Amino acid sequence: MYGVENRVDWKDFLSRHDLVWEKTPRSYFDAPFVGNGLLGAMLYMPEGEALRLDVGSTEVVERRNTEARSIVDNGRLPVGYFEFASTYPIDRATGRLDLYNAQARFDLRTKKKQSLQLDLKVLRNRDVIVLEYDSPADADGYWVFRPAMSVVPRLPMKGTSHLNPAAEMKVINNVNVAIQNRDAGGCYVTAWKEIKLPEGRKRLLITIQDSYPDHSAINKAVDLIDSSVSEHVMAQERKAHADWWNNYYTASFVSIPHPQMESLYWGLQYKLASMMRKGAPLCDLMGPWYKSTTWPGIWFNLNTQMLFSSLHISNQIELASTLHDFIYANEENLINSIPQQWRHNAAGLVRCTGKDQIEPVFEWPNAEYPERSNLIYLMYYMWEHYRVLMDDRYLEEQFFPLLKRAANFLFNVVTIDESGVIHIPESHSPEAIYDTDTNYDLSSLRWACTTLLAIDDRLHIGDEQRTEWKRVLKKLVPYPTDENGYMASAHHKAPLGHRHWCHLFQIYPYALINYDQPENRSIIMRSLQHWGSPSIPNTWTQAVISSMYSYQQKGEEALKHLELALNTSNLSANFTHSEGKNPCSETYGGLSRMLQDMLFQSWGNKIRIFPGVSGSWREAVFYQLRAEGGFLVSAGRKNGTTDWINIHSLAGEPCIVEHNFDAPFTVKGVKYKRLDERRVRLYLEKGGTALLYTGDEGKKITPVIVSNGNYNNYGLRK
Structure with a gap:
């Protein structure tokens, strides 16, 4: 970027915003969550119950299409959850949601004080939930699928009204499947397989597929799990997953x-990308x-x-x-x-x-x-x-x-x-x-x-x-x-x-x-x-x-x-x-x-820099936010006032900047006209970049550091 050096260490920066669980998550509202824009999973242990992994898919919906309101007859349907069964019950689950790599890592403690490590992610480019966990001989464990009743819970139900038949449990080509038929046609399928790994580890692979009006989801789900068993495929997908997420954050x-x-x-940037993706259904309320x-x-x-x-x-x-x-x-x-x-x-x-x-x-x-x-x-x-x-x-x-x-x-x-x-x-x-x-x-x-x-x-x-x-x-x-x-x-x-x-x-x-x-x-x-x-x-x-x-x-x-x-x-x-x-x-x-x-x-054909920042925020920085008119805008605030602004034009549109400098400033890279004490017109051509700054050159983009700042605010802290 012209005149400004980006020194953000993304892995280190995002680690201070990871969600941290020092206490066991007990519900949907405090659980670690992973998703790829289509599939999602949440890990928690309700009080007095076993550890569970809720799974869902945004494409699993009802298809009744009757005259009733669509959020009943075309609304979202539940899939179910996996329940962990082990030699010794789990007593505690603590861990961290790693934003940079989009994965949850948890330490499970049994009542016998054994420690089992668990890693959870939803692959970004393959619709598979991957859960790896320790399962040594003296604390062996496995996961049991519990399908949910297939009904949209919008209106009070009478008898079996709006209730689809119970799921059919089968094994096809050594893959476990739960086939949920819909009265209105088609089905959705949960398929899973557990694989033994070296050193007492296991890997649980899960997918959810939906088809309507046919039943092609069955073969699709089985084939996807089958093709994901290969260590070579899994290594490729893990790398692609990490690469996608690592690059995603750097857009701004x-x-x-x-x-x-x-x-x-930053947690919300993770959540938004976990909720939606190109080619998936439009994100709904959950x-x-x-x-x-x-x-x-x-x-x-x-x-x-x-x-x-x-x-x-x-x-x-x-x-x-x-x-x-x-x-x-x-x-x-x-x-x-x-x-x-x-x-x-x-x-x-x-x-x-x-x-x-x-x-x-x-x-x-x-x-x-x-x-x-x-x-x-x-x-x-x-x-x-x-x-x-x-x-x-x-x-x-x-x-x-x-x-x-x-x-x-x-x-x-x-x-x-x-x-x-x-x-x-x-x-x-x-x-x-x-x-x-x-x-x-x-x-x-x-x-x-x-x-x-x-x-x-x-x-x-x-x-x-x-x-x-x-x-x-x-x-x-x-x-x-x-x-x-x-x-x-x-x-x-x-x-x-x-x-x-x-x-x-x-x-x-x-x-x-x-x-x-x-x-x-x-x-x-x-x-x-x-x-x-x-x-x-x-x-x-x-x-x-x-x-x-x-x-x-x-x-x-x-x-x-x-x-x-x-x-x-x-x-x-x-x-x-x-x-x-x-x-x-x-x-x-x-x-x-x-x-x-x-x-x-940037509304009203004018770019405004730090327009709503409190005087108590002495420093702030942003990089590559998009402005109306087709501009990438970056700026730094220091000692309670604008320190520098960098604007790159993608379209050659007119550019007026309300800069909020409190000191004399220099403009480089473009012709300009000062309109008044707070505004300047930049004559930027398409592809051009302007740098406005006070003091010396050599501006740098680095995270704002708050002494004794309380980071990692979310999750469950003691």
Whole structure:
């Protein structure tokens, strides 16, 4: 990197964020977890029970496809768990989750004080769970599979309603299999084999395969286990696994003087990659680690949007693209999910769905008043993804046509009053109220029209709806307000103590009303202070409040709510977020984005360096975060102010930087113009790099060190 030396020792750095168990994990919420984006496993020992290994797969779903809601008839299904049986019962399990190599290593102690070493991973490039463990003659052990009842636990069951038949246990070609047939067709199969290794070790190989409507999963599972027995194959796969994970982390770098948040951020980068991958089903609310839940599907009125809100910024483009893959593969279903009379020009997105996106928008949450803006809201983060890449072919061929359809879902139903003002009819404001002119709909439609016009200008399309978009921006009813700031809708005040902030989307994430508009700062703060209570007991809500304060450049308030987010009761020891013991994956993206928003923002055609950082954070550093306009941005903070900035242009777009230097600085590698005390315009061509710095040259990227810092915050410490 021009003018800056990267000195990060990744293995050493990530080791200070490994999850550590000094006590035995007892439940789903404190267990070590491994995954490869499709398969997942968790190791724990419930009080008074045997050690167990829960296994799951994101592609194992119900296939009933009846008229009932899809999260029952197409929702996730459980697989089961392996139970450890040994000569002497296990008394204690302690160990470490090695982030750098994506594997758990545990020491199992028997009641006879014997020590058994266990290693667990899910191979990244082969759908096999690999568990190796000591099994000496005087403490021999083996694993027994316990299949789970095959039913989606969303609605109360009567008798055997929705319950598939019991699994069939067989041995095929010396491979153990549990075949779970579905009444609706097809099956899913758990296959496993234990192999004796030298020096009293054993290796358990497990896979889970699903097929529909046929039963090809049986042979596929057996063949995969058979082909994984070879030591040569296993050595290759172990190396490929380590190489993938070691390289994955290096896409970007963040280090801050807050050990707990730094550990959480890097643990979440591990968790996000364990939950999703190219070619796998879209990540739902639990990822590959199954748990009985009332939410066994994919939610689109916040959860998926938040889950994918950070990946493009952290330069994890392959993971981020899994959202695009899902949406465009199911575009026809998005069209067919709305009433027939609008399918010629519109599309919509229901609140929750199975993996095939086949549900009508007018099903959830109300058959008459739907959530009309879910697709626009989702496409906001797809827009951010485009903006960090600047792929105009994608913009023209995929994004623009679908955003038009999403906007038309609202256009087709708007009304015009006697004064010519445009209104949006009654709909649902997520998790809040039914009413006309909800700020959720108004902000989403305004953002869509603004963005469609920007695309039309950039690509010189001259779209036939251009006049309509301009008319909406001119005539759409203003956001409803009262003495407390923005209301929820035309007739409802902002909900106090409410976790969902959709009535404030015009502030965040859309930034239609923002800090760069001095005339709007007062209403922003009134709205935020009225709604953004420290007492809201929800992790991602506090994370969003922190982000909103970062957008207002109020670092002390941003840090206050970061602390609140980290200390909510629904964020567990293995940083699983849950509500009512139901896993909620959205929080992992929200917490990551919270920190990114403090360090760096690029909305509104301007790159902001350390905009939401507290004065108490004297040092901070980030490397290769992606900015809108197609930039890779790195920066260092020293003694409470910006020390250096490095910006590399991937697309040759205009570049304005709000630098936050407090001392005279030098610019190298590019022509530039100082716009004022805080902003500079860089004339970067595609492929060009600029270095801005204070003091001497020779800047270095190294982790921030906190003296006596409490690292390795997660897991179970004594």
